[in-house]
Amino acid sequence: MYFGQPINKLFGGDPITGMKKLSVDLGDRSYPIYIAPGILSDPASYLPHIKGSQVLVITNQTIAPLYLKQLCSALAGFSVSTLILPDGEEHKNIETVQQIFDRLLKDKYNRTATLIALGGGVTGDMTGFAAACYQRGVAFIQVPTTLLSQVDSSVGGKTGVNHPLGKNMIGAFHQPNAVIIDTETLTTLPEKELSAGLAEVIKYGLIRDPEFFEWLEDNINHLLERDNEYLVEAIFRSCKNKAEVVAEDEFESGVRATLNLGHTFGHAIEACQGYGNWLHGEAVSAGTMMAADLSRRMGWLSDDDVGRIMNLFEKCRLPTRPPIGMGPDDFLQKMMLDKKVLDGNLRLVLLKSLGEARVCVDIDPVLLRETLPPPN
Amino acid sequence: MYFGQPINKLFGGDPITGMKKLSVDLGDRSYPIYIAPGILSDPASYLPHIKGSQVLVITNQTIAPLYLKQLCSALAGFSVSTLILPDGEEHKNIETVQQIFDRLLKDKYNRTATLIALGGGVTGDMTGFAAACYQRGVAFIQVPTTLLSQVDSSVGGKTGVNHPLGKNMIGAFHQPNAVIIDTETLTTLPEKELSAGLAEVIKYGLIRDPEFFEWLEDNINHLLERDNEYLVEAIFRSCKNKAEVVAEDEFESGVRATLNLGHTFGHAIEACQGYGNWLHGEAVSAGTMMAADLSRRMGWLSDDDVGRIMNLFEKCRLPTRPPIGMGPDDFLQKMMLDKKVLDGNLRLVLLKSLGEARVCVDIDPVLLRETLPPPN
Numbered sequence: 001m002y003f004g005q006p007i008n009k010l011f012g013g014d015p016i017t018g019m020k021k022l023s024v025d026l027g028d029r030s031y032p033i034y035i036a037p038g039i040l041s042d043p044a045s046y047l048p049h050i051k052g053s054q055v056l057v058i059t060n061q062t063i064a065p066l067y068l069k070q071l072c073s074a075l076a077g078f079s080v081s082t083l084i085l086p087d088g089e090e091h092k093n094i095e096t097v098q099q100i101f102d103r104l105l106k107d108k109y110n111r112t113a114t115l116i117a118l119g120g121g122v123t124g125d126m127t128g129f130a131a132a133c134y135q136r137g138v139a140f141i142q143v144p145t146t147l148l149s150q151v152d153s154s155v156g157g158k159t160g161v162n163h164p165l166g167k168n169m170i171g172a173f174h175q176p177n178a179v180i181i182d183t184e185t186l187t188t189l190p191e192k193e194l195s196a197g198l199a200e201v202i203k204y205g206l207i208r209d210p211e212f213f214e215w216l217e218d219n220i221n222h223l224l225e226r227d228n229e230y231l232v233e234a235i236f237r238s239c240k241n242k243a244e245v246v247a248e249d250e251f252e253s254g255v256r257a258t259l260n261l262g263h264t265f266g267h268a269i270e271a272c273q274g275y276g277n278w279l280h281g282e283a284v285s286a287g288t289m290m291a292a293d294l295s296r297r298m299g300w301l302s303d304d305d306v307g308r309i310m311n312l313f314e315k316c317r318l319p320t321r322p323p324i325g326m327g328p329d330d331f332l333q334k335m336m337l338d339k340k341v342l343d344g345n346l347r348l349v350l351l352k353s354l355g356e357a358r359v360c361v362d363i364d365p366v367l368l369r370e371t372l373p374p375p376n
Numbered sequence: 377m378y379f380g381q382p383i384n385k386l387f388g389g390d391p392i393t394g395m396k397k398l399s400v401d402l403g404d405r406s407y408p409i410y411i412a413p414g415i416l417s418d419p420a421s422y423l424p425h426i427k428g429s430q431v432l433v434i435t436n437q438t439i440a441p442l443y444l445k446q447l448c449s450a451l452a453g454f455s456v457s458t459l460i461l462p463d464g465e466e467h468k469n470i471e472t473v474q475q476i477f478d479r480l481l482k483d484k485y486n487r488t489a490t491l492i493a494l495g496g497g498v499t500g501d502m503t504g505f506a507a508a509c510y511q512r513g514v515a516f517i518q519v520p521t522t523l524l525s526q527v528d529s530s531v532g533g534k535t536g537v538n539h540p541l542g543k544n545m546i547g548a549f550h551q552p553n554a555v556i557i558d559t560e561t562l563t564t565l566p567e568k569e570l571s572a573g574l575a576e577v578i579k580y581g582l583i584r585d586p587e588f589f590e591w592l593e594d595n596i597n598h599l600l601e602r603d604n605e606y607l608v609e610a611i612f613r614s615c616k617n618k619a620e621v622v623a624e625d626e627f628e629s630g631v632r633a634t635l636n637l638g639h640t641f642g643h644a645i646e647a648c649q650g651y652g653n654w655l656h657g658e659a660v661s662a663g664t665m666m667a668a669d670l671s672r673r674m675g676w677l678s679d680d681d682v683g684r685i686m687n688l689f690e691k692c693r694l695p696t697r698p699p700i701g702m703g704p705d706d707f708l709q710k711m712m713l714d715k716k717v718l719d720g721n722l723r724l725v726l727l728k729s730l731g732e733a734r735v736c737v738d739i740d741p742v743l744l745r746e747t748l749p750p751p752n
Contacts, residue, residue: 098470101539101545101546102539102541105539105541105545106541108712133509133536133547133548134545135545136534136536136544136547136549137548137549137627158512163481165481165482166481168512169477169510169511170477170510171509171511171512172508172509172512172513172548173513251513
């Protein structure tokens with residue numbers, strides 16, 4: 001517990017600018033993450049990471065009127081174009097990525113081009129995928145503007161689009177050249193989306209950082225009030241946790257799977273409800289409670305542990321139960337198509353304790369049934 | 377010169393089966409290439425390289441009736457499906473790759489799936505790209521059935537599709553798990569395509585292997601007669617040259633560019649003629665003669681050197697001049713969109729001598745104009 005301590009001292013950081021910098025360590029694909037209020041409009045954020053002269057800034061219709069002008073003003077001296085895509089998960093498909101390719105080719109962008117993604121996870125995932133595939137790979141910089149994308153997709157290099165038959169089924173691993181997280185952009189984020197982002201923040205505490213989980217229990221109100229200083233801390237600590245996991249396992253063959261706590265149940269919820277009706281973070285919240293419940297049934301978590309998790313999600317006004325109407329077979333059918341299924345064996349991330357995750361195969365089907373909602 | 381020597385002794389190889397094996401050395405992405413007549417229907421070719429149980433064999437309408445049944449008979453014990461795509465460069469686009477994704481998802485292929493590409497470069501490039509992107513990367517095995525794809529796309533991990541505004545503009549680097557080259561498949565290859573493949577074979581001699589160039593001058597007739605023993609040798613030596621270059625420079629930041637001898641001129645020819653009217657190898661042949669001509673104008677090659685190259689191409693019945701009707705501006709405009717253009721600077725691969733290539737910037741525009749065809 002850190003009552004009364006100045007939080008900057010807890011995690012380090014530049015005492016003057018308040019900026020925190022994190023390095024994602026992936027050999028010759030390493031890149032920095034900068035976190036601070038206001039850095040979106042600072043030329044110094046971009047300059048070291050743009051190699052050629054051609055820059056394409058890709059954003060969406062919601063974010064463009066809020067931050068596009070600010071960002072472009074920081075890119076004086078480059079040949080900058082902008083592409084504004086429709087907003088929403090329903091546009092995260094190959095057809096929209098084709099629009100990016102069309103623009104790049106029409107305007108003769110070459111291999112030294114840099115793409116900048118300004119927006120949430122959908123914008124970042126599609127821009128990153130376009131950057132991965134355009135001429136077999138060009139540079140890109142992420143400027144995530146939602147809490148979820150700041151703490152999740154900004155680390156790990158996962159890019160891609162949805163397919164009518166599955167979420168994120170088409171994609172590539174492609175690391176950004178830099179990630180620029182401006183916490184000021186969270187002032188315009190709808191409350192529901194702030195909460196959804198907090199679900200992923202809490203996840204990092206649950207899977208590997210019990211100290212951070214306790215810090216969140218103590219400070220969740222500061223985050224809900226969007227206090228810049230606390231946001232910088234929570235984002236830094238989340239990215240640091242994710243970066244450590246990814247550095248250990250870039251291509252998700254092992255420990256990286258623990259980042260999917262709540263996601264196998266969560267993806268089933270998203271798939272059944274139609275993408276976009278439940279926010280990803282909301283589905284992860286309900287999915288994490290299901291994973292916690294199953295962990296309790298396996299004797300790993302206590303009733304009190306589960307209560308603490310639920311309490312934190314509820315403070316964030318996040319759903320803690322699956323949607324009404326989803327039966328056990330809805331879950332099982334969708335879960336078997338999840339990317340975490342290897343050769344027909346369901347793998348689930350469960351909690352050995354608060355702050356420690358395990359990837360489990362050979363789940364007891366009786367316990368799993370008890371965790372799933374009853375048949376309708 | 378190797379008159380009278382048994383060619384197997386020249387390059388090594390298994391004296392009993394006649395099979396040659398080459399390892400493409402790329403760290404944890406290394407893979408073997410097997411070259412021999414008849415190995416397409418040998419289960420041992422595939423077995424060590426298929427990890428899961430689900431296999432999708434992707435081929436085209438021309439190749440399916442010739443070799444699909446043979447290949448599938450070697451895959452007993454796996455869950456095998458087949459997908460037959462339309463044949464031709466005009467189908468090498470994202471829409472066709474979408475058909476592969478649709479099938480993979482409809483049939484619930486998971487991350488341990490293996491895709492097998494049976495066909496020429498178009499099939500291999502699209503299958504490889506689908507494998508690169510499906511669930512962010514699954515395994516694939518190449519079974520190239522044209523000489524061009526055997527000596528070119530089987531090494532290097534380049535995958536991708538065309539865009540209406542440029543060839544191979546959308547793609548990924550994705551290494552196969554194995555390449556199985558069955559020289560028997562060349563018995564059904566149209567003569568024109570055999571010649572086009574020989575253009576790339578000759579290229580390896582020109583850019584880095586003068587000994588191989590001389591061997592080709594001596595033995596080109598055996599190759600034109602499709603003698604299996606000579607084909608195995610020529611394919612092995614070509615792949616070995618390419619593998620050495622790629623191992624040195626996987627992502628084409630340096631020496632790998634020398635593999636593009638004749639390709640910048642060649643791509644301009646293909647783009648102006650419409651893809652598919654000139655075969656890739658034919659365009660490369662004419663493009664290589666243009667590069668040789670420019671190299672001569674720069675004082676690097678002698679008239680005799682240029683004559684030897686032309687002589688070899690002519691024996692293969694390959695074009696040695698650009699198509700009638702293409703003017704200098706047709707070339708310049710298309711060449712500036714080539715992937716080898718960095719930040720607006722044209723880079724060309726030229727020959728310092730027979731067997732030694734150089735990547736050149738700052739080309740003298742006067743000499744370049746002299747090499748290009750005169751205005752119409």
